[in-house]
Amino acid sequence: MENISLWLKDNPNKNPISLNEDIKTDVLIIGGGITGLSILYNLKDSNLNVTLVDTSLVGTGTTGHTTGKINYLQEDIYQKLINTYSFNTALSYLNSQKDACNKILDIINKEQIKCNLDKVESYVYTNDINKIEKLKKEKEYLQALNVHVEDYQGKFGKIKSLYAIKVNDTYVFHPLKYLNALKDICLKSGKKIYENTKIIKIIKENDLYSCFTNSHKIITKKIVFACHYPFFNIPYLFPIKANIEKSYLMALPMTKENKSLISIDKVQTSIRYHKDKEEYLIYLSLNSNISDNLDEKKNYHNLIKKLNKKPKYIWKNTDIMTIDKLPYIGRIKKNNDNLLIATGYNTCGMTNGTLAGLIISDILLNRHNKYENLCNPLRLNKLTNIDDYILNLLYSMKGYLKSKINKNKSWYSSKVSFKYINGENIGIYKENGKEFKVRNKCPHMGCSLIFNEFSKTWDCPCHASRFSKEGKCLKGPSKFDITYIE
Ligand SMILES: Cc1cc2nc3c(=O)[nH]c(=O)nc-3n(C[C@H](O)[C@H](O)[C@H](O)COP(=O)(O)OP(=O)(O)OC[C@H]3O[C@@H](n4cnc5c(N)ncnc54)[C@H](O)[C@@H]3O)c2cc1C
Numbered sequence: 099m100e101n102i103s104l105w106l107k108d109n110p111n112k113n114p115i116s117l118n119e120d121i122k123t124d125v126l127i128i129g130g131g132i133t134g135l136s137i138l139y140n141l142k143d144s145n146l147n148v149t150l151v152d153t154s155l156v157g158t159g160t161t162g163h164t165t166g167k168i169n170y171l172q173e174d175i176y177q178k179l180i181n182t183y184s185f186n187t188a189l190s191y192l193n194s195q196k197d198a199c200n201k202i203l204d205i206i207n208k209e210q211i212k213c214n215l216d217k218v219e220s221y222v223y224t225n226d227i228n229k230i231e232k233l234k235k236e237k238e239y240l241q242a243l244n245v246h247v248e249d250y251q252g253k254f255g256k257i258k259s260l261y262a263i264k265v266n267d268t269y270v271f272h273p274l275k276y277l278n279a280l281k282d283i284c285l286k287s288g289k290k291i292y293e294n295t296k297i298i299k300i301i302k303e304n305d306l307y308s309c310f311t312n313s314h315k316i317i318t319k320k321i322v323f324a325c326h327y328p329f330f331n332i333p334y335l336f337p338i339k340a341n342i343e344k345s346y347l348m349a350l351p352m353t354k355e356n357k358s359l360i361s362i363d364k365v366q367t368s369i370r371y372h373k374d375k376e377e378y379l380i381y382l383s384l385n386s387n388i389s390d391n392l393d394e395k396k397n398y399h400n401l402i403k404k405l406n407k408k409p410k411y412i413w414k415n416t417d418i419m420t421i422d423k424l425p426y427i428g429r430i431k432k433n434n435d436n437l438l439i440a441t442g443y444n445t446c447g448m449t450n451g452t453l454a455g456l457i458i459s460d461i462l463l464n465r466h467n468k469y470e471n472l473c474n475p476l477r478l479n480k481l482t483n484i485d486d487y488i489l490n491l492l493y494s495m496k497g498y499l500k501s502k503i504n505k506n507k508s509w510y511s512s513k514v515s516f517k518y519i520n521g522e523n524i525g526i527y528k529e530n531g532k533e534f535k536v537r538n539k540c541p542h543m544g545c546s547l548i549f550n551e552f553s554k555t556w557d558c559p560c561h562a563s564r565f566s567k568e569g570k571c572l573k574g575p576s577k578f579d580i581t582y583i584e
Pocket of ligand 1 (some may be wrong): 128129130131132133134151153154155157158159160161162163164165166167168169182229295296297324325326329344345346347351382414415417418440441443444445446447448449450451548571574577
């Protein structure tokens with residue numbers, strides 16, 4: 099069993115280039131996941147000088163750890179939108195997701211991208227008798243929105259279901275093959291992509307932004323933050339506008355079926371199949387708020403127990419959940435096209451990342467986009483959502499406090515220990531007689547870290563930053579390492 103995502107195990111990335119000089123550009127896209135590369139792809143034929151940078155290799159962030167479903171049937175989202183906003187908002191969101199699905203299909207067809215695209219039936223199901231009514235309501239709303247949706251009663255192989263709804267026109271693919279193809283196309287068209295290049299500081303100088311890596315500077319007129327969880331807090335106050343959900347996934351050898359499933363039960367399950375040289379079932383479960391269930395060993399073991407079969411690959415992923423279930427895509431400041439953001443995809447990032455590609459490129463090219471208002475990051479969430487803002491703040495505080503107070507030894511084997519050295523909390527991991535020491539404090543907002551013995555990483559229980567056992571920052575929002583040098 100390997101602790102790596104199925105998509106990353108043989109990453110098709112070729113010849114990554116890092117920034118090795120100071121440069122000037124019109125637009126700097128920070129982040130090369132589905133968001134950043136979709137934006138860059140849509141700008142590839144424009145006259146704009148566009149540069150994309152990524153801390154790591156493109157696609158190896160959240161996008162490289164998904165289940166890779168391309169889907170507009172998203173649990174019970176349409177009734178949530180109708181209840182929070184209106185029928186028209188739900189219709190607009192449905193159209194945005196369908197447009198994004200079609201955009202992915204168009205790109206794959208036009209560019210002849212080989213990324214294991216498959217058309218599948220998608221099901222939302224429940225095993226909770228109290229949720230059947232909710233699913234029936236979702237079906238009614240979908241029909242009112244003119245979607246061809248059917249009932250389904252029966253099991254899915256060994257997976258039980260009391261009631262399900264189904265649509266036929268959804269897809270699955272290999273997200274990393276898709277993103278690497280986009281990378282190659284954009285490079286060929288003359289756009290610049292620098293991998294292993296992290297932005298750690300941004301300073302505004304007159305009308306331009308100076309963006310610093312460890313060794314170089316990029317001067318740009320406009321910045322697009324396509325970095326998943328933004329690495330700045332003020333003025334955007336992100337910790338109260340969104341929370342983070344984590345899930346655990348595994349891939350097991352199994353014969354492929356043309357089905358994609360997701361449950362709406364308390365412990366959610368999401369399933370799809372994938373066929374390449376081998377055939378796999380991809381199984382996701384145990385989703386919870388990032389600040390809950392901090393015993394990582396238990397989380398992984400519980401996942402493996404679910405199917406009673408040893409997985410070949412096992413991994414963890416996190417995504418950003420917004421208060422009203424709509425993504426944040428657009429301007430960070432009113433009437434200012436120089437600072438743009440795309441995030442908060444509520445685990446539907448293949449469509450919403452592609453939608454961000456359409457909206458952000460239209461803003462940069464001074465074109466109107468019909469979904470700009472729907473996804474406006476500056477929208478005023480309804481006052482009824484005030485509870486959710488408070489809840490998000492409490493979640494952040496809960497993660498912070500739990501990480502400080504809870505020094506539960508049962509979470510760890512004897513390889514992990516903690517020590518105060520010169521007043522600093524130091525985390526120690528021992529492997530083959532060698533000690534790896536890190537500062538046990540996330541540089542983002544100061545939370546203490548949890549050691550994940552499966553992936554051998556220090557994980558932040560507040561905002562999902564991740565560090566290697568040596569202390570190197572692998573995932574933001576932290577911009578800095580936590581290596582401890584005696
Ligand atoms: C368990 C799970 C399953 C999911 N399954 C699906 C699914 O089946 N279908 C679906 O539609 N969605 C799914 N999602 C959601 C989807 O994966 C995400 O919403 C989407 O991948 C986010 O894409 P992104 O480009 O915004 O972020 P990322 O893919 O994380 O890209 C951001 C990039 O920014 C880079 N970066 C960050 N900070 C800096 C910096 N300072 N300087 C330079 N670069 C930086 C990172 O290295 C990273 O590569 C799932 C989410 C989870 C948690």
